[in-house]
Amino acid sequence: MHDANGEAMLHHDHGAHEMPPPSHGSGAAGMSMQSTVDIADPMSREGSGTSWLPDSTPMYGKMFMFGGDMLMLHGAIFPRYTNVSTRRGDDRIDAPNWIMAMYSHPFGRSAQIGARLMMSLDPLTEDGRGYPLLFQTGESWHDQPLHDRQHPHDLFDELSISFSQKFDHDLSSYLYFGYPGEPALGPPTFMHRPSAMDDPDAPIGHHWQDSTHVTFGVATAGLVWSGSCRMKIEGSVFTGREPDEDRYNFDQPQFDSYSGRISWNPTQNLALQVSYGYIKSPEALEPQVNRHRTTASLIYNLPLGNDSNWSNSFVWGQNNDTGEGKTESFLIESDYQRTRNTIYIRWERVEKSGQELVLNSAADSRIFPVSAYTIGYVRDLSHGNGLDIGLGTQFTINGRPDTLDRYYGDGTGYAFEFFLRIRPSLHGHGAHEHFEHVAGMEK
Numbered sequence: 164m165h166d167a168n169g170e171a172m173l174h175h176d177h178g179a180h181e182m183p184p185p186s187h188g189s190g191a192a193g194m195s196m197q198s199t200v201d202i203a204d205p206m207s208r209e210g211s212g213t214s215w216l217p218d219s220t221p222m223y224g225k226m227f228m229f230g231g232d233m234l235m236l237h238g239a240i241f242p243r244y245t246n247v248s249t250r251r252g253d254d255r256i257d258a259p260n261w262i263m264a265m266y267s268h269p270f271g272r273s274a275q276i277g278a279r280l281m282m283s284l285d286p287l288t289e290d291g292r293g294y295p296l297l298f299q300t301g302e303s304w305h306d307q308p309l310h311d312r313q314h315p316h317d318l319f320d321e322l323s324i325s326f327s328q329k330f331d332h333d334l335s336s337y338l339y340f341g342y343p344g345e346p347a348l349g350p351p352t353f354m355h356r357p358s359a360m361d362d363p364d365a366p367i368g369h370h371w372q373d374s375t376h377v378t379f380g381v382a383t384a385g386l387v388w389s390g391s392c393r394m395k396i397e398g399s400v401f402t403g404r405e406p407d408e409d410r411y412n413f414d415q416p417q418f419d420s421y422s423g424r425i426s427w428n429p430t431q432n433l434a435l436q437v438s439y440g441y442i443k444s445p446e447a448l449e450p451q452v453n454r455h456r457t458t459a460s461l462i463y464n465l466p467l468g469n470d471s472n473w474s475n476s477f478v479w480g481q482n483n484d485t486g487e488g489k490t491e492s493f494l495i496e497s498d499y500q501r502t503r504n505t506i507y508i509r510w511e512r513v514e515k516s517g518q519e520l521v522l523n524s525a526a527d528s529r530i531f532p533v534s535a536y537t538i539g540y541v542r543d544l545s546h547g548n549g550l551d552i553g554l555g556t557q558f559t560i561n562g563r564p565d566t567l568d569r570y571y572g573d574g575t576g577y578a579f580e581f582f583l584r585i586r587p588s589l590h591g592h593g594a595h596e597h598f599e600h601v602a603g604m605e606k
């Protein structure tokens with residue numbers, strides 16, 4: 164779109180029911196809002212890896228146009244103080260963070276190449292043990308399994324390239340390669356879900372639902388039906404082993420695991436998925452254990468107009484591990500944002516073994532249901548001017564069976580934190596947003 168002076172402009176309305184048709188001409192006429200993974204998808208549908216969000220999802224980021232090429236930058240950092248009660252709790256000052264760049268280059272009107280880079284400075288801000296999070300498990304530090312802590316993410320979380328081709332009005336396909344990347348398994352990763360983007364903590368069911376979002380070696384192929392159907396079938400081969408303790412290196416790819424996922428967006432506000440994956444030897448400390456993971460999720464997003472949005476997610480994940488059998492996780496998230504104010508909740512219930520929680524050997528084979536109930540609030544001090552800086556607090560109550568009192572102490576477990584949430588403003592905030600102009604743009 165152009166104004167009277169030929170200046171390239173974009174008006175992004177969360178309440179819109181249709182995305183503008185793709186336009187891949189030269190110069191400013193090439194500006195569009197397609198996904199970097201699939202040329203036939205709107206960008207608002209693009210989640211982590213090749214996953215889908217509802218089409219009405221708000222986008223927080225900064226976009227640049229280079230002729231027909233597009234670059235989108237987004238991310239978040241949470242400087243904070245956390246205090247977790249019980250014997251296995253801790254308190255500390257830290258700053259979970261991530262930053263992402265997404266790029267696309269069109270080939271005419273029917274083909275596109277995309278690339279993405281996602282990085283995190285967690286190795287610096289969280290050190291090797293990660294941050295305190297009661298009942299969290301997964302990965303290791305100094306050859307010991309982590310428990311009641313969230314591991315730091317690698318410096319490089321995604322380095323991927325994709326190619327997509329549109330065959331007709333309703334059919335397209337894509338190929339995606341990541342080193343690291345994310346296979347077609349699970350819902351969009353928690354930090355990319357609008358229902359979770361204001362919560363600094365990872366879900367305690369992370370390793371039942373979306374932990375494969377950092378995988379060193381992924382190849383995915385997908386077939387997409389657009390139009391009124393909005394359905395996708397995709398499959399991946401990938402490396403089953405989780406990232407090692409060296410958060411700065413690139414682990415060796417194996418391509419020894421596989422997954423498949425069906426995604427369906429029946430309306431602009433709804434995204435559904437079911438997926439299954441075989442993950443070979445995910446844990447370095449238990450190389451003989453293989454995992455079958457099954458997930459299902461529902462994400463409902465409702466634009467409320469006037470810089471307001473309500474997003475909700477339900478996620479179910481099941482792990483079937485060698486020698487342990489099936490354990491399940493459930494998660495419900497909700498995030499209500501109205502101009503400068505946001506309130507969010509998260510409820511989780513996860514079945515974890517004594518071995519997973521690092522209890523004594525007599526409890527290794529027992530399964531313990533643990534839970535977390537979180538409520539949080541964020542007030543933006545800076546809002547809609549390019550960078551949103553919010554002051555937030557949250558409170559969590561943890562539930563556990565009495566048999567775990569000997570490890571966690573008597574009384575109810577709880578945690579609280581105070582934080583800043585710093586991220587790019589809503590893309591297209593206000594009536595109009597002017598793109599940055601670079602060489603090759605129409606003047």
